[in-house]
Amino acid sequence: MQCYKIYTMIEKRYKEAFERASEERKEKILEVGIEEFSAKGYENANINVIAKKAGISIGLMYKYFSTKEDLFITCIQRGCEILDSALEEIMVSDDKILVKAEKVIRATCYHSKRNKNYIKLYNEITSEKTTETAKLLAREIEFSTSRKYITSIAQAYAKNDVRQDLDPRLFAFFLDNLLMQLQFSYTCDYYRERFEIYTGVNVDEMDDEKVVQQLLKFVESAFTFEK
Amino acid sequence: MQCYKIYTMIEKRYKEAFERASEERKEKILEVGIEEFSAKGYENANINVIAKKAGISIGLMYKYFSTKEDLFITCIQRGCEILDSALEEIMVSDDKILVKAEKVIRATCYHSKRNKNYIKLYNEITSEKTTETAKLLAREIEFSTSRKYITSIAQAYAKNDVRQDLDPRLFAFFLDNLLMQLQFSYTCDYYRERFEIYTGVNVDEMDDEKVVQQLLKFVESAFTFEK
Amino acid sequence: MQCYKIYTMIEKRYKEAFERASEERKEKILEVGIEEFSAKGYENANINVIAKKAGISIGLMYKYFSTKEDLFITCIQRGCEILDSALEEIMVSDDKILVKAEKVIRATCYHSKRNKNYIKLYNEITSEKTTETAKLLAREIEFSTSRKYITSIAQAYAKNDVRQDLDPRLFAFFLDNLLMQLQFSYTCDYYRERFEIYTGVNVDEMDDEKVVQQLLKFVESAFTFEK
């Protein structure tokens, strides 16, 4: 983990003592933190429990993070780092936009199953109440994702690979909305249940490839010249 | 308010004493509850404060609802009732499916601005932690919505008004995903910020009609025979 | 106890629920509070212990007082009420100033032995750190005392009962300094020890009358025409 690189992108919320801790310990604390916060939500997660599960004292936890909120935010930053890097790979390729889209959708299905906790945590923050923190987090998380989408789409737009009567930013927005919902549908209790209500199938037993193909068809017109 | 009819659809969570209370009082309690829960979230809302703001004693509140959770769920049921009836009107019409879609999107924009609290509350429950409650709520809320979408689409499908290679249920699912995100983007802090990051425009200053038209184009292929 | 009369003089720091409590309970809480704060100081006093000793739950204590500080301040206001009323009697008489002085000194010795806790509490606040609270308290406590002294002395001054080359306010200030130190010397650990170091006698075994007479002589010139 290179904490100086990624999750200080906007603002670090851990103390210097945390930087000095062993990689193993840092990893463990954030892993346990992500697990607890994603399972119980911010309010219900207990920082004493997190400390105990991470194998450190509560006093030391407060040497690492000033407040519960700072630990929470650092967990989120860590989660984003992982989710972001997956997207990075796909979007820097020079595939055609439709190929990229297919890859992104497939990757979303794939990663959602493997990084459940990160995505649940992400869902958790979308219901954060304090406007300031919500805004900060949104900026931190959505900014890099949105830029990748918008850039790719704008390029495709320039190459006439995409409908000219679609606004690239709204296009990117709608597309990410679908992917975001897909992620949650694979991981978060409420959305999983909702998935089953709509499709009639439990998401764990659903054929991912079917979802990928259907979603591609659903958005196909966006990548097509108008009739 | 006809509590015995709508928000007992699945399971009522209020006590009999609540039914016996005056309509005015019932209305007030749920109104205040929705306001508090949507503003502060489930954990941070204070049932004693809700009682006070509603003008009743905390003792009476517990005569009406066994637990904080029951009050919360009843508030949600009340919110859904309102949101649901708006959709009902549109879906029972015999417009063509594309016209229905346009109406639904436009209604979503319209209502989101007017029923902020209901939608924030809805967002709130999507991050509910206890699996059992999440499932219950999802069933209660999503079931009637999904049925309307699925039915309408299946009808259109039967009339060849829609691509035959799309699964009607997944189609409905994707469509509702987009509408759900749209709702949140109009109301919830996090999603509002995200909207601005993607579009560059604050959602309050965005031209709704542009959003409607762009979203229609975005999903157009779904309503079209394959080339 | 008539809380609406005296300790709301400047600003009440208790909640309405406290007003509604029985006189007996109010008395008990403040009595225990004064005992604990005066014995252990503000920081070291434990609000849970105070609640327990007063026979109420900690939750109820917080229904009565928003914070530990508010309880502390209310205890002080109660203490001042008692100390103030003793002075009132003496100062409203129309004795000559020298007679008043003698009465005040004697009353100080007398009351100090009976109201140890109030005076210890008073000593406690003189070392309060937060400027704002210190100022507030000083104003509340010293104002009424100082006015009584200054008024009495100014009257004597007008009647030529007092040296004309002395500033009445500084005169009152010096006089109260001596009385304040006397109070502490009868009650507070540090000052008691100091008293013994100076006089060679433990204050409890000292003849009060000797102290009164000696102090009167010490300040005699102030009440005398210049030679």
Place this chain on the structure above:
Amino acid sequence: MQCYKIYTMIEKRYKEAFERASEERKEKILEVGIEEFSAKGYENANINVIAKKAGISIGLMYKYFSTKEDLFITCIQRGCEILDSALEEIMVSDDKILVKAEKVIRATCYHSKRNKNYIKLYNEITSEKTTETAKLLAREIEFSTSRKYITSIAQAYAKNDVRQDLDPRLFAFFLDNLLMQLQFSYTCDYYRERFEIYTGVNVDEMDDEKVVQQLLKFVESAFTFEK
């Protein structure tokens, strides 16, 4: 600093390792300690913070002092050393007692403005709770001061420079009470506010010379044969 000489007068409370430290370090630690304790009070001062500000590790601090209390007491001893030496000069002179008194009062005004921290610290200890420590400190601090006063006054008494009907020890006691209050009035928040309430003037804007002259007049009779 000659720690073996002055602030071990009664009992040293630092460990041998502290004696072996460089003068510069010793000075720094006590300076920072005095600053912190006088600014925040004993309970609120943080020994870890003091160590950091003094530029040493907390571990080393505990090599120097066994407990927080020992550091506190050593700081006080250091402060007293400074305050005491000022008095020494005046009292060893062979001025007449009235001249000495004037000098002491003037010196008190002068030093109070320059050694605020020492005096605040002194005020701090007068509210120390543990009887044992209070007694110890009183003995340590007041003993040498009182001896100087009592000795000087006794000498004057023998030379008939002072009223014969005044007990020299009580005389010294009253006099020091006034000086002690004067010190606090120049430095400590509470007493400063009180000074302004009595005199109507902020102590920083008060003419010191006026205070000196008025106080001299106030106590004049003590230095005068009876009529």
Place this chain on the structure above:
DNA sequence: GATGAATGAGGTTTCATTCAT
């Protein structure tokens, strides 16, 4: 039906002190 006083478990946070290096 209606009240609201009362409870107390439980959570976050602080900081004096220890001890392995």
Place this chain on the structure above:
DNA sequence: GATGAATGAAACCTCATTCAT
């Protein structure tokens, strides 16, 4: 001698829930 990571008891405060009236 010197470090500072680590500990954990203890304090303040909140709030869902109960129950006597």
